[in-house]
Amino acid sequence: MLRGCVLSAAPVGEYDKRIVLLTREKGKFSGFARGARRPRSQLITCQPFAFGSFEVFEGKHSNSIVSAKISHPFTEISANLSAVWYASYFAELAGYYAAEGMEEAERIDLLYVALRALLAGKMPYPLIKLVYEFKSFVISGEYPNLFGCLSCGNLDSLAYFSYEKGGVLCSSCGDVMERRISAAALYTLQFITVTPPEKLFSFTLKQEVQMEAEGIVAGWRKRFFPHRFKSEDYLDLAEE
Numbered sequence: 001m002l003r004g005c006v007l008s009a010a011p012v013g014e015y016d017k018r019i020v021l022l023t024r025e026k027g028k029f030s031g032f033a034r035g036a037r038r039p040r041s042q043l044i045t046c047q048p049f050a051f052g053s054f055e056v057f058e059g060k061h062s063n064s065i066v067s068a069k070i071s072h073p074f075t076e077i078s079a080n081l082s083a084v085w086y087a088s089y090f091a092e093l094a095g096y097y098a099a100e101g102m103e104e105a106e107r108i109d110l111l112y113v114a115l116r117a118l119l120a121g122k123m124p125y126p127l128i129k130l131v132y133e134f135k136s137f138v139i140s141g142e143y144p145n146l147f148g149c150l151s152c153g154n155l156d157s158l159a160y161f162s163y164e165k166g167g168v169l170c171s172s173c174g175d176v177m178e179r180r181i182s183a184a185a186l187y188t189l190q191f192i193t194v195t196p197p198e199k200l201f202s203f204t205l206k207q208e209v210q211m212e213a214e215g216i217v218a219g220w221r222k223r224f225f226p227h228r229f230k231s232e233d234y235l236d237l238a239e240e
């Protein structure tokens with residue numbers, strides 16, 4: 001049994017599906033689900049965003065999903081189109097960053113709480129996205145150093161953000177050409193870095209701080225993960 005969630009489920013042939021799971025035990029796991037589109041199939045519950053445990057068979061040439069026991073189907077997401085777009089983006093991002101054959105417990109926890117946050121409706125969706133994206137970089141180990149000046153080690157007066165150096169610089173070491181970072185945006189990114197997923201989605205930000213942090217995260221992504229996700233086309237519509 002693998003514990004995790006369905007990232008995508010694509011129809012194959014008349015009755016089957018190709019399913020991509022994100023699992024605690026083995027990271028990204030793709031498999032064929034025979035008969036999963038037959039109305040009476042127990043595998044019909046393998047819809048995107050469904051969390052549970054999955055019995056799998058690892059073949060020499062391909063894997064199969066044999067059965068599924070869904071604990072959190074997240075079907076409520078489909079009632080809200082914006083939530084669907086954001087959730088699809090989160091799932092696509094998880095599938096892109098997740099390793100195969102390696103434990104991905106923290107990434108699953110992050111996806112789970114991000115979907116919960118979309119349903120709770122207490123945090124603006126773009127902020128949920130910001131937190132989700134940045135924490136994904138942290139889980140992948142590709143994130144900026146935010147806790148001390150990269151030139152002199154100074155822990156205070158951190159005032160600049162350098163993509164080039166991969167983190168922050170203090171007010172004496174930073175060059176005026178470098179991007180400035182406000183104390184509030186820095187604190188937000190530090191908070192996301194060190195806080196476990198289950199405690200991440202419980203705050204709001206002033207609009208200008210959120211926009212600043214979004215700019216930094218977008219720049220980071222452009223530099224280290226330059227990939228355009230299909231689901232972003234819809235997100236652009238949601239954010240207009």
Ligand SMILES: [Zn+2]
Nearest residue numbers: 149152170173
């Ligand atoms: Zn310095």
